[in-house]
Amino acid sequence: MITRMELKKIFSSPIVMALLLLFTAFNLYLIYVNAPKSEDVEKINEVIDEFGSLMDKNGRYLLKDSYEIGLESWNARNGKEFKSASEFFRAENYYPAIDSGEILDEELEKMVDLNVKESILLTAEGLVMQYQKWDLLKNAEVQIELFGIEGDAAETVREQYKSLIPRLKEIKGNQEHLHIFLPGKIFRTHSLLFNTLFGVILFQIMLLVVVFTAFLTNYEFDQGSHLVAFSTKRGRGLMWDKLLAALSATGMVTAFILLAAFGTYFVAVDYSRLWHLPISTGFMIEPDGNPFISWWDLSFIQYFWLGILIIFVLQVLFTLITFVLSLWMKNSYVVFIVFAILFGLGLLVPGEMPKDSVLSLYTTFNPSSLVLGSKKWWMESGAFTTFKYYEIITVCVWVTGFILAGWFSMKKFHTRNL
Known part of the structure; x- marks a missing residue:
């Protein structure tokens, strides 16, 4: 009470x-x-629904195959020769096509879908390279130099980053870093x-x-x-x-x-x-x-x-x-x-x-x-x-x-x- x-x-x-x-x-x-x-998130979700979230070698192959077939089909329907979806969205290509009305809304939507797939592919391929080269101990040294840490404190920082190395190896082994996200x-x-x-x-x-x-x-x-x-x-x-x-x-x-x-x-x-x-x-x-x-x-x-x-x-x-x-x-x-x-x-x-x-x-x-x-x-x-x-x-x-x-x-x- x-x-x-x-x-x-x-x-x-x-x-x-x-x-x-x-x-x-x-x-x-x-x-x-x-x-x-919400529409941007929906595009990502659609890719996950179709290909799964893991962009390992097999996932990238399936997504790339779908992307290339889709781009070739889009070019054939619209009389274009774009080598990538991102090429279409360059200012010198995008605005004239939109202003002239030669690209229908449904075709534009399909190109947006292709651009999302392209972005995911490029990101996944870049992550494979980035994580292979990523050096935690080098990152520790950058932090130590940045903040002017010395002596016992610097050694403690190195030890903590060293203890994180097995976890980084686990991430790469499990391919956690290759899951699609926003x-x-x-x-x-x-x-x-x-x-x-x-x-x-x-x-x-x-x-x-x-x-x-x-x-x-x-x-x-x-x-x-x-x-x-x-x-x-x-x-x-x-x-x-x-x-x-x-x-x-x-x-x-x-x-x-x-x-x-x-x-x-x-x-x-x-x-x-x-x-x-x-x-x-x-x-x-x-x-x-x-x-x-x-x-x-x-x-x-x-x-x-x-x-x-x-x-x-x-x-x-x-x-x-x-x-x-x-x-x-x-x-x-x-x-x-x-x-x-x-x-x-x-x-x-x-x-x-x-x-x-x-x-x-x-x-x-x-x-x-x-x-x-x-x-x-x-x-x-x-x-x-x-x-x-x-x-x-x-x-x-x-x-x-x-x-x-x-x-x-x-x-x-x-x-x-x-």
Whole structure:
């Protein structure tokens, strides 16, 4: 009953509800602006339906045969001699053909289909060469030189990249990199989902969690009614009800924002053929040219749910941090400012560590760095965070630490003067 009343305080707050609606609207706008068009996704799905997702030697042969027959037939019907579909879409060929009306809409649509097949073929052939030449240790040296890492820290980076080599061999052996996916160099869907949307949503929920947890925990102090509230039968144990209410609200808010955003995205963009394809497919490589190398053989849907799990755990952690701060500071505004400072320190401290010390690497095991690295959770992610169990260690250590800190703070709260 008490927990329900505390929850009511949160969801009857105009600020909380206004932020919740504003954030949801903003996320839907991001999806509207950045999501790939449904007709483009449909073209990829049609190829997968006809030829399967794996573009190994046999898959490429079948697709190439279909492409060449289709192009020859198209040229014969339209009196053209294009050697490739992409040649038709060059400006000097495309615009005169469209402006003159000599190419019917249905013929244009067939050429678009051929162009998609050509693009997939070229991408697959390029990936075979790229992954044969890809050298993780060379990439490690590039990272070390880029950030000026030296000494023990540099050796640790090399060791972590060396431990990733068997996984890269597994990817090539399983041909995970040759599964068709939405082309990253065109759509950048990995960045959209796991950097833009995950990143924005993490900050949105974190802001809401800090606001309503601090508001709820310090409600009596802010209202000046703490001497009355904490002298009742429930007394200072009321704080446990507040923590339970804050954690419940955290779960509800997190679920609502995630469901609104990703429910909309996956309704708008048909991933039905992509759910079970490897997250390490080379087709998702974006303009920077770096492959996505996960530590484990994960499908897209497995990777996505692991990301959702991390989001929930992080928000529980932020609730605990805010609760502990509130027990000591008794002022919602001060709690919010201190939380922001601590979050900023989590980003600044690793950069201030000596570059020859492993502390420059290990200090990145903090929630702030984890939040900013959402694009490459569970995979190779640069010199400072390429550790196989980086995400697991970070959340386990910090959640355990603040569970203990919360227990200790409550013990002190029960005995000190108000």
